[in-house]
Amino acid sequence: MEIRAVDHRVPEMAARIHAVQIAAYAQEAELLGAVSFPPLRRSVLDVQRSNETFFAAFDQGELVGSVSVEPGEVSDEIWISSLTVDPGHHRRGIGRALVASVLHHYPLGIVCVSTGARNAPALALYAEAGFVEHARRTVGAEALPLVVLRRKAVEDEGGQPNGFEKVPAIVFGHLLPGELRVILAPGHGMGGATRDIPLELVPTPLRLPNTRIWVRLNEEFEVVRVWRRTVAMGHEPD
Secondary structure (H helix, E strand, C coil): CEEEEECCCCHHHHHHHHHHHHHHHHHHHHHHCCCCCHHHHCCHHHHHHCCCEEEEEEECCEEEEEEEEEECCCCCEEEEEEEEECHHHCCCCHHHHHHHHHHHHCCCCEEEEEEECCCHHHHHHHHHCCCEEEEEEEECCCCEEEEEEEECCCCEECCCCECCCEEEEEEEECCCCCEEEEEECCCCCCCCCEEEEEHHHCCHHHCCCCCEEEEEECCCCCEEEEEEECCCCCCCCC
């Protein structure tokens, strides 16, 4: 499965996104017991004209799910506007992967979403991803109960190194196409060793030279996760 950003303004892509949305929303309406479900009234043109940013999941070229996000009213908020998976591809981790993609692309903000209070699968998925309940409200003529969930940025932390789970590092820069070189910080058992890691592994705000980051290493000493490292005032751990 591949997840990538897509241009929903292209008619053919908008139609593919819309087809999955309608199938998923029809199933959700049945789950919630909704007779009139506003998302089902969304058209292909609505998708095209949307100001949202879309990421889509593809299985052998077939679009099987999508997620869209848009800025919130508060500057550091990002809202998940839609998350839909083709009903024929449920239970394959697609929804989980799409949410993870959003969190990867927006690591420094507060990510928010609302979902039906009776949508147990969606609530479980978001809870697994670290979202917590923030508020409740109702929507539509049927007063469908919704739960508003929020996930605070957890990719911005100080603290101490922890074996290979949390290794301090510094971004060196781009030396090879599609890769970013990082220096594993000296003084923590790594001796200033360098690693060239896939650019897609590093959130965009963390790609500038000299950015301080934490990395997680696997048993082969490969970098498998990157997140922001803060430094306390008056203290330099490197």
